[in-house]
Every structure is written in C-alpha cells, then in structure tokens.
Amino acid sequence: MLIIVFFIAHWYLSLFFQTFFLHRYSSHNMFKMSRFWERTFFFLTFIFQGSSFLHPAAYGIMHRRHHSYADTPNDPHSPLHLTNIISFNWATVVEYRKLVNAFMRGERDDDDVPRWYQLERIAESPITRTTFILIYTLIYFKFATEPWQYAFLPLHAMMGPIHGFIVNWFGHKSGYRNFDKINDNSKNTLPIDFLMMGELYQNNHHMRPNNLNFAFRWFELDLGYLATSVFKKLRIIS
C-alpha cells in the first residue's frame, strides 16, 4: 500500500514541476517570479524529477520548436511523422540531448530560459542520476510487500520522459478537438484530465499557447492551472 502512495506522490510531484516550471514557465514565460522563487522551483524540479531530471533551458527551446512547427516534418516529436513509438522517442531524445549538450558546453546561452549552472552540472551527472535510482530502489526494498510491485520501479527512474511521451504522443494523436481551424493534429485526449494535470488539453493549448488555463469547455479541468492560481494568490508568481 505504501508503495502505491509513493508511486502516486512521485507521479504527481514530478508532473507538477514539469507542467508548472518546465512547460508554463521555462517554455512559455506565462508568469514571472523573483530569482529566489525561480531557484526554489528549479531545485524542487531537480529533487522530484530526480534521476530523470529534464534540463529547463533545453526543454524550453525544444518545446518552442514544437509549437512553431507542430506536426510538420520540423516538429521534434510529432506522432504524425514519427509513427512508431520507438522512432518517436528516439528522435525526441536525440534532439533533446543535442540541446542539453549545447547548453552544458556553453555553445548557446539564451537569456530568456532559466539557468543554474552549478545545479545543472550536478543534476546532469550520471552519479547523481544513479544515486536517485538507488534511493528509489531502497524505498522499494523497505516498503514493497508483493513482488509485482517492483514492476513500477523502472517508471520512477524514467518519470520525466514518460510524462513527456504521454503528452506528446497521445496529445497529438488521440482525442477530440475544440478548435478545428488550427493547422496541426493537436487533440484533447481526456475530457477530464486527472492524469496529466491539464497537459492533455493539447488542442486547447495549441490554439491559445499563452493562456495559463488549458481548459476551455465547462467540463474540462486543468489541475496545473488550479495549482498555479494558488501560487498567484500567495503572490509567489505574477
């Protein structure tokens, strides 16, 4: 039971920092925050994504490319052009690693994406990633009560990219559309997105990419937006 709680908590915490910090903040600059809070959320993204930490600047630049070229051959990850799951993920990883390497080697330094050089070096190190995997394994050793529960262990190690895959694959492949006039294949995968905190309203988001609320119809619910509204009320972001 405790292992299920650990899995659900890790799923939503990792996801929250992906949608809040990497997507809505780093990629789209949807809100502003002080340097103190930027560092705080950067650090928490590192802690909760752990072994599968995604570099905020590389994520932001790759995601902007996705919006500019959505579902064209220049889209870094479109299920319309990369039609099997392996080539889809491979192309995404290759493109993403190229950007991470360019940032880490100092070959590019865009100033409108959050950077924290020291923490990036620690987070990107194989020693750090391995340490996180060891921590997940120890938690399983301590709290798993049935052998089948170990099947979930690899998901912890790859949490960030798994979330990215679900959004990029299903969000441009399966679901309904509220806006047919946009020229891409974006879909709203779930009418009530309890699974990905609003990220699965890709059709709404591509239609209105700077709108903080990804929900549009009365029944749609963007949990990422609701959480972000709390930070706004607390004046942590503006």
Ligand SMILES: [Zn+2]
């Ligand atoms: Zn998209």
Ligand SMILES: [Zn+2]
């Ligand atoms: Zn976006």
